Amino acid sequence: MADDLTQTIERRGEAAQDWSAGAAYIDGAVVPLRDAKIPITDWGYRRSDVTYDVVSVYFGAFFRLDDHLRRFRASMEKLRLKPRESNAEIAGILTDLVRRTGLREAYVAMDCLRGRPPAGAPYHPAYSRNYLICFAMPWVWVFTPEQQERGIHAIIAATPRIPAESVDPTAKNFHWGDLTRANFEAHEQGAETAILLDLAGFVTEGPGFNVFAVTNGVVVSPPSGALKGVTRRSVLELCEDLGVPFEVRPIPRAEIEDADEIFFSTTAGGVMPVSRLGSRILGNGRPGPISAKLRETYWEKRRAGWHATPIDYD
Amino acid sequence: MADDLTQTIERRGEAAQDWSAGAAYIDGAVVPLRDAKIPITDWGYRRSDVTYDVVSVYFGAFFRLDDHLRRFRASMEKLRLKPRESNAEIAGILTDLVRRTGLREAYVAMDCLRGRPPAGAPYHPAYSRNYLICFAMPWVWVFTPEQQERGIHAIIAATPRIPAESVDPTAKNFHWGDLTRANFEAHEQGAETAILLDLAGFVTEGPGFNVFAVTNGVVVSPPSGALKGVTRRSVLELCEDLGVPFEVRPIPRAEIEDADEIFFSTTAGGVMPVSRLGSRILGNGRPGPISAKLRETYWEKRRAGWHATPIDYD
Numbered sequence: 076m077a078d079d080l081t082q083t084i085e086r087r088g089e090a091a092q093d094w095s096a097g098a099a100y101i102d103g104a105v106v107p108l109r110d111a112k113i114p115i116t117d118w119g120y121r122r123s124d125v126t127y128d129v130v131s132v133y134f135g136a137f138f139r140l141d142d143h144l145r146r147f148r149a150s151m152e153k154l155r156l157k158p159r160e161s162n163a164e165i166a167g168i169l170t171d172l173v174r175r176t177g178l179r180e181a182y183v184a185m186d187c188l189r190g191r192p193p194a195g196a197p198y199h200p201a202y203s204r205n206y207l208i209c210f211a212m213p214w215v216w217v218f219t220p221e222q223q224e225r226g227i228h229a230i231i232a233a234t235p236r237i238p239a240e241s242v243d244p245t246a247k248n249f250h251w252g253d254l255t256r257a258n259f260e261a262h263e264q265g266a267e268t269a270i271l272l273d274l275a276g277f278v279t280e281g282p283g284f285n286v287f288a289v290t291n292g293v294v295v296s297p298p299s300g301a302l303k304g305v306t307r308r309s310v311l312e313l314c315e316d317l318g319v320p321f322e323v324r325p326i327p328r329a330e331i332e333d334a335d336e337i338f339f340s341t342t343a344g345g346v347m348p349v350s351r352l353g354s355r356i357l358g359n360g361r362p363g364p365i366s367a368k369l370r371e372t373y374w375e376k377r378r379a380g381w382h383a384t385p386i387d388y389d
Numbered sequence: 390m391a392d393d394l395t396q397t398i399e400r401r402g403e404a405a406q407d408w409s410a411g412a413a414y415i416d417g418a419v420v421p422l423r424d425a426k427i428p429i430t431d432w433g434y435r436r437s438d439v440t441y442d443v444v445s446v447y448f449g450a451f452f453r454l455d456d457h458l459r460r461f462r463a464s465m466e467k468l469r470l471k472p473r474e475s476n477a478e479i480a481g482i483l484t485d486l487v488r489r490t491g492l493r494e495a496y497v498a499m500d501c502l503r504g505r506p507p508a509g510a511p512y513h514p515a516y517s518r519n520y521l522i523c524f525a526m527p528w529v530w531v532f533t534p535e536q537q538e539r540g541i542h543a544i545i546a547a548t549p550r551i552p553a554e555s556v557d558p559t560a561k562n563f564h565w566g567d568l569t570r571a572n573f574e575a576h577e578q579g580a581e582t583a584i585l586l587d588l589a590g591f592v593t594e595g596p597g598f599n600v601f602a603v604t605n606g607v608v609v610s611p612p613s614g615a616l617k618g619v620t621r622r623s624v625l626e627l628c629e630d631l632g633v634p635f636e637v638r639p640i641p642r643a644e645i646e647d648a649d650e651i652f653f654s655t656t657a658g659g660v661m662p663v664s665r666l667g668s669r670i671l672g673n674g675r676p677g678p679i680s681a682k683l684r685e686t687y688w689e690k691r692r693a694g695w696h697a698t699p700i701d702y703d
């Protein structure tokens with residue numbers, strides 16, 4: 076009886092180790108996501124001195140895993156962050172985390188933090204020990220499938236994007252103050268998100284996504300002032316495959332305001348059409364034909380294993 | 390015997406609860422600082438969607454506690470953050486934390502975080518439950534007393550400060566990407582810290598401090614583009630007391646490069662003179678007379694209870 080009870084408790088303990096809500100790696104330790112925490116004195120939090128990347132898992136496979144790892148490494152180098160793990164080790168960690176969760180659709184993140192002010196060394200970030208955090212959790216739609224079907228409602232924010240001279244947007248970072256402010260602007264105007272311009276009035280990006288304008292059948296994406304999105308690059312590949320002409324050049328405010336179609340791209344959503352910009356209804360208030368075609372093709376190709384790194388769940 | 394043992398264990402448990410290294414309050418719970426952590430999925434970390442303030446305790450008393458609490462509340466309102474605690478409650482929490490540590494010299498911080506993406510609500514910061522973190526820990530000198538005595542070595546950074554249009558510097562924030570980059574510039578040039586200019590070439594602030602230039606006996610501080618420092622305001626009061634003329638107006642690059650004296654002000658250091666700017670040695674390579682006088686007077690007055698809220702440690 077006592078043994079039975081012990082076994083029941085042990086089984087309960089096992090069951091309590093529930094990975095399905097998310098699994099995390101923190102500087103060498105693997106823990107359930109709900110227990111994954113960082114010290115409040117870490118400069119990764121306290122100075123937002125951190126870079127990160129996010130890769131998606133859909134249909135049981137990573138999408139462009141190597142591209143994400145390469146960009147993550149480049150971001151770390153730009154910020155002079157150096158964790159002890161190699162890219163091959165990070166790939167192994169991410170795979171292990173997804174396997175633990177058993178999730179076929181997962182949001183998978185990797186962060187490299189500056190670390191704490193070092194004891195007995197100058198109070199300067201050059202002396203901190205940097206470290207890695209990774210986690211896998213159930214897929215998050217930044218915009219729901221319903222929003223994507225009817226098209227997202229966006230505004231052009233009054234808040235300008237932080238200039239690249241101050242904080243390099245190509246090193247993915249958590250400096251979201253301008254993006255969050257823009258998100259509140261959108262919320263006040265009954266919209267769902269915002270497009271930010273730079274100080275000269277050209278399109279940059281939005282909270283978590285790259286921006287595309289379509290005019291007279293040509294897809295246009297800004298060359299700078301924004302993250303070099305992996306999904307953005309995938310969109311340009313799709314355009315090539317589909318024979319849709321595209322240009323990478325600055326987009327002035329007037330051009331996006333008058334565009335025939337607008338759509339966004341992001342790891343956590345793929346291709347996401349816009350159907351309203353401020354008070355203007357685009358097309359017939361539904362995703363435009365090129366945006367819809369790109370979205371459809373993106374998911375068809377992903378289902379078929381495009382740029383996929385399958386995960387062995389057994 | 391068994392009772393004695395129990396009591397010994399309880400006393401050990403008590404002793405193990407060592408507060409002297411720091412005490413923290415996290416959303417209602419009080420824990421030793423080393424156990425104070427935040428979830429890696431919190432937008433306070435993941436979007437640096439957080440504001441904070443720091444108040445110093447020296448000679449067993451808070452300095453300008455009400456001013457810090459007022460500014461903290463104003464910062465929270467600017468970012469639409471609303472914790473459940475009132476200012477009176479925050480004052481009580483900070484006092485309790487310092488008392489637990491027993492520290493007569495302490496660095497005391499308060500953060501308000503956005504919180505986690507809410508379950509079952511739109512994926513937007515307007516729907517998160519905001520919460521408070523506070524902590525008290527042993528005093529940290531941003532620059533050591535030795536550095537202050539001989540004067541700090543600074544440079545003018547090539548990296549411009551994030552413009553106020555993008556992220557409001559008067560709502561104290563962790564968007565330190567530009568400040569950290571400037572700190573690395575300084576490090577490479579053998580200096581200890583950096584002064585950042587705005588995009589138009591005017592002085593803003595440095596990593597954690599306000600900047601003052603002294604020319605022909607007049608102390609000058611920029612009116613905008615920087616945090617409204619509580620210690621900065623104290624410096625202006627000291628100037629008034631000492632009959633030192635001061636001006637609050639923009640400082641162009643050439644003016645700071647040619648200044649007779651430069652000094653910084655910060656909660657974690659008071660008044661900190663500069664003795665080198667790039668390759669230029671100011672005065673005789675020691676703190677200038679006005680900077681030195683202001684620093685001396687600042688500490689004399691603090692010792693005498695200026696703007697003090699004494700802490701009852703019993």
